[in-house]
Amino acid sequence: MVGITDRVDSLDPAATYSSGAWDLYSNIYQGLLTISTGSEEPVPDAAESCGFTDNAYQVYRCTLREGLKFTSGRDVTPEDVVFSVERFHVMADRQQAEAEDDSIAEEDKFRFSGPIQLVRGVEKVRADGMDVIFELSDPDVTFPFKIAGGVGSILDREEYAEDEPTEASVGSGPYRMTEFSDYDEESDTTGQAVLEPNPDYKGALKVSDYPVTLKFYGTSEALEEAWRGGEIDVNGGKMEPEDIQRIDRNDLDIRYSETTGLSIRALVSTIDSGSPLADKELRKLAAMLIDRDAIARDVRLHTVEPAYSLIPVGVTGHGTPYYDLYSQESIDDAIDDVMASGTSLPVKITLGFAASVNEPEAELVVQQLEAEGVFDVTLVEGETPGSLPGAMGRKELDAYLIGWRPDFTDPDTYTDALLSSDSALAHGLEHEEMAELMQQTRSELERGNSGELFREIQMLAAEEAVVVPIWQDRTFVIADRSITGLQHLRDAGGQFRLWELERF
The missing domain is CATH 3.10.105.10 (Dipeptide-binding Protein; Domain 3)
Known part of the structure; x- marks a missing residue:
């Protein structure tokens, strides 16, 4: 059990830019690229290889791995990658069109808060056999970094609508999600996401041997109470400063990690x-x-x-x-x-x-x-x-x-x-x-x-x-002594690496 305080306001990578949601994306979805543990450079994940094909850094080509499968059972195809990127633009265009349409009541207009700016430079994306080709409007050497994050999540095009958010969780990442409920503020009910290792995952990341349950707490006080009560094995949420100061770094029953955030x-x-x-x-x-x-x-x-x-x-x-x-x-x-x-x-x-x-x-x-x-x-x-x-x-x-x-x-x-x-x-x-x-x-x-x-x-x-x-x-994480991998749980690129956690 891993306790956090971030909220998950959508399961759709095109619908939100919140950190709590992106924590889930890096575990249930797969991108062409990822940031491997201990590195700051993108490496192929769903792709076999990727690279710029021109000196102007405006054409980026990736070759998709063979044999990738979504948790729906469908094969992952280059067309799914194209769909996943294009829908950001489709939704952004829909929002703009409805914003300018006086015939639509203000409260009925489509609202879009997805991270369009990360892919706004993609002028065109197309499939060519097992390759995906991105044509950028301007030179951008940071493009590989961008699609190695949540915005690069590859979705099953048969499970998601093109022009509006869809509350599905069909990906090809290291975990499959079998249950989800967010924290309910009205009833003060803790939410949870139950993640099981995905046996069909193929990519750069190691496949965990352990299922993980993320528990979503409404307050830092509730998180602290759960930790002290033995409800969770890992306290990875936002702790109150007083609670951080009270941690006994020399306690042999816990593991403690503090890193510069x-x-x-x-x-x-x-x-x-x-x-x-x-x-x-x-x-x-x-x-x-x-x-x-x-x-x-x-x-x-x-x-x-x-x-x-x-x-x-x-x-x-x-x-x-x-x-x-x-x-x-x-x-x-x-x-x-x-x-x-x-x-x-x-x-x-x-x-x-x-x-x-x-x-x-x-x-x-x-x-x-x-x-x-x-x-x-x-x-x-x-x-x-x-x-x-x-x-x-x-x-x-x-x-x-x-x-x-x-x-x-x-x-x-x-x-x-x-x-x-x-x-x-x-x-x-x-x-x-x-x-x-x-x-x-x-x-x-x-x-x-x-x-x-x-x-x-x-x-x-x-x-x-x-x-x-x-x-x-600064990032503080504490866990039961039997849990290892805390130092790799959060990385500089914003990934929440649940697959790094192990129990011995």
């Missing part, structure tokens, strides 16, 4: 003209008022590190642009400038957050934003982290706090995904210079040489203050 926490603001935060100077003032050290110390109890960069420590392109820019400015001067422009203080804004473990942090952020009399904040709790961008898109929020876990092991996952005009964060920012620089980074094959470009992108982002980093995480 690559996830960040950020404040995301809208630039919609109907929001006060459409004013860049107010966004910048909000960024200046956030005291990261106080949050890391007083709420997170030093279980995280203050962050002044969207790209974390340890990743190419890391810097301190949000410190470099804002530490030089006076809050009093910034307030005077805002008032001189005719803005009356305090400015009323609505701030969203999700998950009970984040409530104390959200309350402290409210105190910090209100401390100088600049803002009057209404705090709103969302059902799930994935619901927050949609709420902001519907103009129910002016800003929200959210965690971001990388999709793949490249700095592009922190810039393009967070700052692009079609970002799943739904902030609405369009910045031509940043977009050009991001495209330039995707033409650099030697990723270590792109650091300066990424730092330049982040400085522009700091000036816009639409996405503002607050902290970088």
Whole structure:
């Protein structure tokens, strides 16, 4: 039994961008590529081989393995791969068409929150025998990294609708899911996913000898209670900082793993003209008022590190642009400038957050934003982290706090995904210079040489203050002494490697 606190808001890889759902995808679905344990480079999984076939890095070809089977019993074909990628575009196009159609009532319009930006550069995808050929609109050396994650999940085209989410779980990954229920908030009922090793799996990953049951808890308190009560063997969810501090690292009855995380926490603001935060100077003032050290110390109890960069420590392109820019400015001067422009203080804004473990942090952020009399904040709790961008898109929020876990092991996952005009964060920012620089980074094959470009992108982002980093995480996992493989459970590319867990 593995206990977690993330929510699974959809079983369909095209329907959501939430970390809880993607934890499942890496176990029940298979992609052409994956990130193998101990590596940061994509390796063939459902594919026998993959590679760019041109010097411009715009044509990518993969040859599918023979003998792959879905849990439905059907053979996996190149046509299934084509279908799985094309439906992202079909759903995104449907959303846009219905958004512009006044004959459809607003509440009846199709809503799509899938990670379209990860595959938006696929101009065309086609099958050629056992090969799948991707034609990209622009050079993109990060494309293999992208399809090695959840967005590359291969679906059975006979089990999924092309133009709307489908709550099936038919894949060809290392596990088959035999039972699923998410946490029910109304009844406070724990959910679970029962996973059994898939005997038909063929690919780069080892096939586990052990079935796994994921238990979904509604709160960190419930997770801790389950751990202390012996309900679960592995505590892999978001623990309260106090619970982390209480762990006895020398307890011979447990295994303990602590690693530097690559996830960040950020404040995301809208630039919609109907929001006060459409004013860049107010966004910048909000960024200046956030005291990261106080949050890391007083709420997170030093279980995280203050962050002044969207790209974390340890990743190419890391810097301190949000410190470099804002530490030089006076809050009093910034307030005077805002008032001189005719803005009356305090400015009323609505701030969203999700998950009970984040409530104390959200309350402290409210105190910090209100401390100088600049803002009057209404705090709103969302059902799930994935619901927050949609709420902001519907103009129910002016800003929200959210965690971001990388999709793949490249700095592009922190810039393009967070700052692009079609970002799943739904902030609405369009910045031509940043977009050009991001495209330039995707033409650099030697990723270590792109650091300066990424730092330049982040400085522009700091000036816009639409996405503002607050902290970088550390990952804590504890388990019964009989369980091994904890150090490989979560990787830098966001995969949840249940197949690495063993009992002895």
